[in-house]
Amino acid sequence: MSMATAKAQITERENYLNKEYGIGSWLLTTDHKRIALLYLISITFFFFIGGFFALLIRLELLTPAGDLVQADTYNKLFTMHGMVMVFFFLIPSIPAVLGNFLVPLMIGAKDLAFPRINLLSWYLYIIGGIMMTHCMLTGGVDTGWTFYVPYSIGTNTKFVEAGLAIFVAGFSSILTGLNFVVTIHRMRAPGMTWSRLPLFIWAHYATSIIQLLGTPVIAITILLVAAERVLHLGIFDPKLGGDPVLFQHLFWFYSHPAVYIMILPSMGVVSEVIACYARKRPFGYAFIALSSIAIAVFGFLVWAHHLFVAGISIYAALVFSMLSYAVAVPSAVKVFNWTATLYKGSIHYDAPMLYMFGFIGLFTMGGLTGLFLAALGIDVHVTDTYFVIAHFHYIMVGGAVMGYLGGMHFWWPKISGKLYPEGWAKLAALVVFIGFNLTFFPQFVLGYLGMPRRYWDYSHMPEFQVLNVLSTAGATILGVGYLLPMMYFLWSMRYGKPAAENPWNAAGLEWKTASPPPTFNFDTEPVVTWEAYNYEELDAPQIQEVPVGR
Amino acid sequence: MADSSIAVQNAHGEAQNPALLHHFAEPEQQRNAASLGMWVFLGTEVMFFGGLFVSYLVYRLWYFGDFGAASKTLNVKLGATNTAFLICSSLTVVLAVWAAQTARRTLLLVSLGLTLLLGLAFLGIKGIEYHDKFVEHHVPGASFSFEHEKIPGHPDHYANAQHAQIYFALYFIMTGLHALHMIVGIGIFLWLFTMAWKGRFTPEYNTPVEIGGLYWHFVDIIWIYLFPLLYLIDQHP
Numbered sequence: 107m108s109m110a111t112a113k114a115q116i117t118e119r120e121n122y123l124n125k126e127y128g129i130g131s132w133l134l135t136t137d138h139k140r141i142a143l144l145y146l147i148s149i150t151f152f153f154f155i156g157g158f159f160a161l162l163i164r165l166e167l168l169t170p171a172g173d174l175v176q177a178d179t180y181n182k183l184f185t186m187h188g189m190v191m192v193f194f195f196l197i198p199s200i201p202a203v204l205g206n207f208l209v210p211l212m213i214g215a216k217d218l219a220f221p222r223i224n225l226l227s228w229y230l231y232i233i234g235g236i237m238m239t240h241c242m243l244t245g246g247v248d249t250g251w252t253f254y255v256p257y258s259i260g261t262n263t264k265f266v267e268a269g270l271a272i273f274v275a276g277f278s279s280i281l282t283g284l285n286f287v288v289t290i291h292r293m294r295a296p297g298m299t300w301s302r303l304p305l306f307i308w309a310h311y312a313t314s315i316i317q318l319l320g321t322p323v324i325a326i327t328i329l330l331v332a333a334e335r336v337l338h339l340g341i342f343d344p345k346l347g348g349d350p351v352l353f354q355h356l357f358w359f360y361s362h363p364a365v366y367i368m369i370l371p372s373m374g375v376v377s378e379v380i381a382c383y384a385r386k387r388p389f390g391y392a393f394i395a396l397s398s399i400a401i402a403v404f405g406f407l408v409w410a411h412h413l414f415v416a417g418i419s420i421y422a423a424l425v426f427s428m429l430s431y432a433v434a435v436p437s438a439v440k441v442f443n444w445t446a447t448l449y450k451g452s453i454h455y456d457a458p459m460l461y462m463f464g465f466i467g468l469f470t471m472g473g474l475t476g477l478f479l480a481a482l483g484i485d486v487h488v489t490d491t492y493f494v495i496a497h498f499h500y501i502m503v504g505g506a507v508m509g510y511l512g513g514m515h516f517w518w519p520k521i522s523g524k525l526y527p528e529g530w531a532k533l534a535a536l537v538v539f540i541g542f543n544l545t546f547f548p549q550f551v552l553g554y555l556g557m558p559r560r561y562w563d564y565s566h567m568p569e570f571q572v573l574n575v576l577s578t579a580g581a582t583i584l585g586v587g588y589l590l591p592m593m594y595f596l597w598s599m600r601y602g603k604p605a606a607e608n609p610w611n612a613a614g615l616e617w618k619t620a621s622p623p624p625t626f627n628f629d630t631e632p633v634v635t636w637e638a639y640n641y642e643e644l645d646a647p648q649i650q651e652v653p654v655g656r
Numbered sequence: 657m658a659d660s661s662i663a664v665q666n667a668h669g670e671a672q673n674p675a676l677l678h679h680f681a682e683p684e685q686q687r688n689a690a691s692l693g694m695w696v697f698l699g700t701e702v703m704f705f706g707g708l709f710v711s712y713l714v715y716r717l718w719y720f721g722d723f724g725a726a727s728k729t730l731n732v733k734l735g736a737t738n739t740a741f742l743i744c745s746s747l748t749v750v751l752a753v754w755a756a757q758t759a760r761r762t763l764l765l766v767s768l769g770l771t772l773l774l775g776l777a778f779l780g781i782k783g784i785e786y787h788d789k790f791v792e793h794h795v796p797g798a799s800f801s802f803e804h805e806k807i808p809g810h811p812d813h814y815a816n817a818q819h820a821q822i823y824f825a826l827y828f829i830m831t832g833l834h835a836l837h838m839i840v841g842i843g844i845f846l847w848l849f850t851m852a853w854k855g856r857f858t859p860e861y862n863t864p865v866e867i868g869g870l871y872w873h874f875v876d877i878i879w880i881y882l883f884p885l886l887y888l889i890d891q892h893p
Contacts, residue, residue, distance in 0.1 A: 216679035219689040284696050292689040293679075322700045326707035330829070339796045339825035340818055341711060347818040352714055356707055626679070 121523065121622040136221035137625055142207035143521070144228050145198060148235060150592065152194040155242075159187035161585060164545075164578040170571050172563030180562035181248035182263070188251025190242075193272050194235055196506055197279055197364065200371035201286070201317075202231070204513050205310050207521060209286055211616035211623065212304050214295025214632040219288040227281035234275030241267040250560065252361070255342040255353045259335050266335060269328040276321045276328075279367075283317030286310050295615070297634030304614055304638055305394050309374025312398035316363045316370075316405060324360035327353065351416050358409035366405040368502055369469070370398055372509025373440055376462050379516050380444050382612040383459040384451025387639035390443045397436035404433040414485045423482055430480035437473050441466060456610075457531030461512025464539045468504025472497060475550065490560075493553025496546045504542055511538065511591060519605030523622040524598045530590065538587035544580025548573040613639050675861045687863045694867040698874045701837075705878055708830050712885060715822050721807035724890035725815035726823035728808060729794060731785055735887040738781050742876045745774035749869040756852070756862035764857065764865075768849045771872065775842045782835055789824070796825045808890045827886055834882060837875045844868045 118124060122139045125131075132140060163183050166174040175183065206224065210217055218224050241247065247268045249258040258265050290303075290311050330341055331353070340346030342353045381388050388394055410418060410426040444466060453459070475497040478484045488494060512535075518526050552573045557564065564570055608617040619628050636643070680686040716723050752767035754760075793801040802817040848868050851857065857865055 219679075220693060221679065280700055284693060284700070287696055288689050288693045291692055292685060318696060318700050319703050322704035323707045326704050330707075330711070333825070333829065337797050337825075340822045341715075341825055347719070347816070347822055349714060349718075352711060356710070359707075631681075 119620060120624060121620060122625045123523070123622050125625050134225075136217070136225055138206050138210055138218050138221065138224055139521075139623065139625075141224050141228055142203050145202040145206060145231070148228075148232060149195050149198055149203065152190050152235060153588075155239075156187050156190035156195055157585060157588065159183050159190070161581060163187060164581040166562060167564075167574045168578045170563070170565040170568045170574075172565075175562075177562045178248060181250075181560070182246040184560060185247050185250050186242050189247070189268060189272065190238065191502075192251055192364070193275050194231075194238060196368045196502055197275075198231060198282070199368070199506065199510050200375065200513060201282055201310060201313055201367075202227075202278075204375070204510070204517060205286065205313075205371060206282070208517065208616055209289055209307065209310060210293065211520075211619070211627055212307055212614060213290065213293060213298050214615050214628065214634065215289060215293035216626045216628075218285045219293055220285050223281050224285055227278040227285070230274055230278035230281070234271045234273075234278065237267055237271035237274065241271060252357065253331065254357075255331060255334070255348075255350045256344060258331055259343055266332045269332050273325050273328045276325050279317050280321045283314035283321075286314040287318065290314075295632045295634055298615075299634075301392070302634060302636075302638045303395070304374075305377035305388060305391070305398075306371075306374035308395040309370045309377070309398045312402040313367055313370045315399075315402045316367050319406065320360040320363040320367070323356060324364075327356040327360070330356075351413065351418065354413050354416055355410065358412045359406070362409040362412060363402075363405040365498070365501060366401055368506040369509075370401060372465065372506045372513075373398065375509045375513035375516070376440075376444060376465055378612075378614070379458045379462050379512055380447050381639045381641065382516070382610050383454045383456060383462075384448050385454075385641045385645055386447055386451045387637075387641060388443060389446035389449075390439075391638065393439050394443050397439040400436035401433065404429065404436065408433055408480075411480055411485070414482060415489045427480055427482050431477065434473060434477055434480075437469075441470055441473075457526075457528060457535050458512045458516040460532060460535035460539075461508050461515065464535065464542075465505055465508040465512065468500050468508060468542065472500030472504055475500065488553055490558055491553035492549040492557045492559055495559050496549035496553060499546045499549070504546070508538070508542075511535075514591065514595070516610070517616070518595060518598070519609045520616055520621050520623070522595075522599055522602070523605055524602030525605050525609060526591075526598045526602060527594050530594045534587055534590035534594075537583060537590065541580050541582075541584030541587045545577050545584050546580070548576045548580075552577075611644060613641055613644060683860065687866075690863050690867055691870075694870045698870065701874060701878075705830075705833070708826065708833070709881070709885075712826050712830070715819075715826065716885075716889070719816070719819035719822065721810060721813065722815045722819035723823045724808045725805045726794075726802070726820040726827075727886065727889045729792065729805070730827075730887050731788065732887050732891065734781050734785050735883055738778050739879065739883050741774045741778045741781075742879050745771050745778075746873055746876050748774065749872045752848075753862070753865050753869050756857045756865040757859055759859050761852070761855070764852050765849070768845055768852055772842060772845050772849065775838055775845070779835060779838055779842075782831065786828075789828075794824050795828065796821045800824070808892075830882055830886070834875065834878055837878070841868075841872050841875050844871060 122137055132144065135141060135144075162175065163180070166172070166180055166183075168174075172180070206218070209215075241264050245264055247253075247261070247263045247265050249261055249263070249265055253265060253269065290307060294303075333339055334342050334348070338346065340348045342348045342350055344350055377388050377394055408426060408430045410422060411430045414423050414427075444462075475493070479488065479494065479497060515526060515531055518524070552570055553559075555570070557567065557570050564574075605621045607619065607621055609621070610617075615628075615632055615634070616623075618632065676683050676686060680689070748767045748770040752764055752771065755764035755767055789795055793799050800817070800821050802815065802820040805815045805820070807813040807815050845868065848865055851864065
C-alpha cells in the first residue's frame, strides 16, 4: 500500500457521501441512503411550497373582508395547500426520508430488498411532483384536497392533471411500502428477531401495510373521477344516476388510514428518541409494537366517520362512531407507555427530546379532540368548521411534523456525519411549539363558536377577527421555526463538528457503524446477541463519566 | 482475468451465482424476497380492483334489472371462449415454471410461447367484443343508446338507459384495466421468452419465471371473477 492511499484513509474514511461525486452518481444511485437524501431535498421543496400557500391563506384571513385575493384564488390556495402538504410532504415525509435511510441500518441489512424499485419510487414521486407543479403554475384546482363529487366533475379548473399527479405519487408510496415489508421480512441480520426489532421498524411495518392496502383504492377512485369528468359515465354524477356518497366512501377508505400513514412513523421516532433521552427500555415494548399494528387494522374500519352528515344510515353512523372510539385505545396505549418510560428515567432535555415532549402534548390534544368528532352529536355541530381544521392540524403538524423534525435532529449526525448546533436547535423547537399553538389553538375556539372552514370572507361575523389575527401571528412564528432548522442543518454540513459513531450513546444497530455510514452500511455483517434498547447495559460501566449529548 | 474470477467467488471460495445481487447473502434469500415482493404487489392489485368490484356491487343492487338487461347484450360465447383461453394459459404457465426448474429447455420455450399466443388470442377476441359494442352504440358517452331493451323477467318494463350506461362504464373500465394488465403480462412473457431462448434460466436460477407466472395467474383470476359478474348475471336455462 502506498503512502498516499494510507494517508487518505486516515484523513477521510470512505462513506456513502464521498464514495462518488457528480450528478449521475446521485440520480442513478440505488443506495437507500442517497435516495433518502434525494427525497429529503424534494419533500423540503414541497413543504415550503405548501407552507407558502398556508401563509397566503392566513394573510387573507387577517381581516374579515376578502381583500387580499379573489374568492376563486382563495379556493385554489387551500386546495393546493392541502394537496401538496398531504400527498407530496406528509405521506412521504418520515418513511421516504428517515425510513429509507434507517430501515436497512436498523435491521443490519446492506440495502432495501429492491434498491432499483426504491429509486423508481423517487422518480415516480418527482414525475407526480412535476405534474402537480405544472398544474399549480397553469391555474391550479379549486375542489379542496378532498375533491368531492359532483363539484370535482363540474369544475372548470384542472382537476384531471392534479388527480393524475396524486395517482403517480401514490404508486411511489406503494413501492416504498412494498420495499419496507419485504425488507423487514427477509433482510434482517442474524439474531435480529421480531421481538428485538426497534419500535421504529414496527411503526414502519404498520405504515407500510396501510400504504399497500389503502393507496390502490384512492388510485382507482381518482381514475373513476377523471373518467367521469372526461366521458360523463354516470358512476359518481347524481344527474346520471350515480352515487356521490359512494365516492366519499372510496375516498375516505384511503384518506382516513392515510392519517395513520402520517402519524405512525412519527410515533416510531418518539419511541426511539424517548428511550435514548430517558436512558430506559420503553415501558411495555410489546404493547407499543402491537399497538402500531392495531392502529393499522382499526384505521381501516373507521372511514365513515367523515360521512356523518352525508346522509348515511344512523345505524352505520353509530357503528362507525363506536369503532372510531376503539382506535383511540391503541393510540392511548402508546401515549401512556411513553409517559411511563419517562417515569424514573434519567431525562436529558436535548433538542430531539424537546420535540418529543411537543409531540406527546400536541398529539394528545389532537387525539382527544378527535374523540369529540367521533361523537355523533358534537360532530354534527362542528362539521366543516375550524374545529376540524385545528383537530387534524394538531395530528398532522403538531404530531407528524414534530416527530419528523425531532427525528431529523436525532439522526442528523448519522445522516450527515456532522453535529447540529444544540443551542439553535433548542430555540427552534421552542419557536415551533409556540408558533404552532398560537396558530391552531385559536382555531379550536373559532370552530366551536361556528366559523366555517374554507370561507374567504367573514365580514358578516367580524367578532372572529381577534382569534384570526392571533392565528395568523402564530403562523408567522411557525414559519420562522421551520426555516431555522433548514438553515442550521445546511450550515452544519460545512461548519458543524464531526460526529462520532454514536454521539448520543444510543442503542440500535444504526449507531454501531460510522457516521456517515459506508455504502454497504456495515464493515462486517452484524450479528445481534442483545435485546433492543439495552440502555441499562450501555450505561452500567460508565454511568458517572459519560453524559449524554453535549 | 484474475479480477473477474475473484468476483464470482464468495468468501468460501465457491463459485457464486452471477445473478446474486450484492445486498443478498445467498440466492435463497434473494428468491424469497422477490417472491414475497410479488405477493405483496398482488395484494395491492386486489385492493385496486376491489374499488371497482365495490362500485359494481353497489350499482348492481341499485339497478338490478337494468344491469341484467345490459348484461344480456354481451356475447357470452366469446366471453366463454376467452375464459377457456385464460384457464389454458394458466396451465402453460405452470408447465413453464416446472420446465425451468427441471431444465427442460424445449418445454420451457413451448410453454412460454403458448402462453403468449393464448394471451394475444384473448386480446384479439376482446377487441372483437369492443368493436361490437361500439357498433351497437353501447360505449358510454355522447353516442350511447340503449332504447327498447326490456328488463329480463319484466316484459312490460324497458330498461333505464342511464342506469345501463353505468353498467357499460363499469364493463369497459373493468375489462379495460384487465386488458391493460394482460398487455403488461405479455410484455413480461416476451422478456421471459427472450431470456429462456438465451438459456439464462437454470434449476438454480428461475425466479423470474416463477414470479412472472404469479402475475399471470393473478390476471387470470381477476377475469374468473369478471366473467360471471359481467356476462352471466342474467342467464337462465
